[in-house]
Amino acid sequence: MTPDDKLKMTLLYDFYGDLLTEKQRAFYNLRHNEDFSLAEIAEQAGISRQGVHDIITRAENILIETEKKTGLVRRFTQLQKDIDAALELVSKLKETATDDTSATLLRQLTELLVNMKG
Numbered sequence: 001m002t003p004d005d006k007l008k009m010t011l012l013y014d015f016y017g018d019l020l021t022e023k024q025r026a027f028y029n030l031r032h033n034e035d036f037s038l039a040e041i042a043e044q045a046g047i048s049r050q051g052v053h054d055i056i057t058r059a060e061n062i063l064i065e066t067e068k069k070t071g072l073v074r075r076f077t078q079l080q081k082d083i084d085a086a087l088e089l090v091s092k093l094k095e096t097a098t099d100d101t102s103a104t105l106l107r108q109l110t111e112l113l114v115n116m117k118g
Helices: 003-019 022-033 038-045 049-070 072-096 100-117
Strands: none
Touching (some): 003 072, 038 049, 049 072
16 A cells, blocks of 8 residues: 555545444554554454455445545545645735735735634
8 A cells, every 4th residue: 555545545534434333443443553464453353364354445445435425535635735725825925915904814814724724
């Protein structure tokens, strides 16, 4: 799994992880966030490696399918990029602001965008 894939799956889990069963969440977390091997998870859970693999694969598929249906992560990441672009434009405008009113409005806009970004 590439670093970009890991990041995407982390976002999917953050957004949709509550849709998984407790066991799916636990196994997914051990595998992806704690870097446990399938064998380590299987040993802890008292099941086969194949069983662990199936549960994690099912969890990943649920996350991916939910994103396909809702598009929330895609929209969230696009919104973050758009906010960054807007902040950059505001920064350029601040350099050319010649009056106090413009400077104040640009400062307020910057605060609003930073708050939106989280």
